[in-house]
Amino acid sequence: VEIPLEEYLSKNQQWLVYDQQREVYVKGLLAKIFELEQKLETAPQTLPQQTKKTESEGYLQEEKQKYYNHLLANAKKDLEVERQTITQLNFELSEFRRKYEETQKEVQDLNQLLCSQRKADVQHLEDDRHKTEKIQRLKEENDLAREKLEEEKKRSEELLSQVRLKQLEYLWSHLYKRVHLTLIFQKQIREFAFTEPLVTFQKESENRGKGALPKSPTAALNESLVECPKCNIQYPATEHRDLLVHVEYCSK
Numbered sequence: 001v002e003i004p005l006e007e008y009l010s011k012n013q014q015w016l017v018y019d020q021q022r023e024v025y026v027k028g029l030l031a032k033i034f035e036l037e038q039k040l041e042t043a044p045q046t047l048p049q050q051t052k053k054t055e056s057e058g059y060l061q062e063e064k065q066k067y068y069n070h071l072l073a074n075a076k077k078d079l080e081v082e083r084q085t086i087t088q089l090n091f092e093l094s095e096f097r098r099k100y101e102e103t104q105k106e107v108q109d110l111n112q113l114l115c116s117q118r119k120a121d122v123q124h125l126e127d128d129r130h131k132t133e134k135i136q137r138l139k140e141e142n143d144l145a146r147e148k149l150e151e152e153k154k155r156s157e158e159l160l161s162q163v164r165l166k167q168l169e170y171l172w173s174h175l176y177k178r179v180h181l182t183l184i185f186q187k188q189i190r191e192f193a194f195t196e197p198l199v200t201f202q203k204e205s206e207n208r209g210k211g212a213l214p215k216s217p218t219a220a221l222n223e224s225l226v227e228c229p230k231c232n233i234q235y236p237a238t239e240h241r242d243l244l245v246h247v248e249y250c251s252k
Helices: 002-046 051-210 217-223 237-251
Strands: 225-227 234-236
């Protein structure tokens, strides 16, 4: 766009210089004509009245005609040059306008393309920002879920430890009760074993007096009783396993 404009300004400057030169030339011609007219007016005073007047008028008329013809030829020539110059300038101006319009259209197209590209870039940046925010949000949610999972895992481990502790306490309590009951049964059996021979001997003495047969040790054991230390319910000594089951249930 700048190069045709500079050429146009340069040609316009040349045209102004030429117009100034033509104006100077025309002024020079007019001054020369005026000078000849002045000479024509003063010529009759210096020449003889009859002969000089005729010659001067003929010469002056001829000179005028020459100058007029010269001026007309120069004017036609200048006019033709001016027409050609105007035609050339109009052509160049038309070309300049055409190139200017094409350049303007290219500039508009480039502006539209640039605007579209900027919108696309802005949209791309906006999408990237949304993606970054979404990734950050998902990361935060993942970290929060991981923290909750760690807390749940820790709490589950604590609950599991408590359950295991309860189970261990229950097992120790159950074992303690069984050992305690076993010791009680053993004590009762020892007491029974210590007192039973005396009772048996007394009963055998009585039975001998009455003529009855003495009881066997197994029958005597079946007739002995053991009781629950909590509710005092009695079981035969031979059913001590059932008594253990009852004691576990009764202790609960």
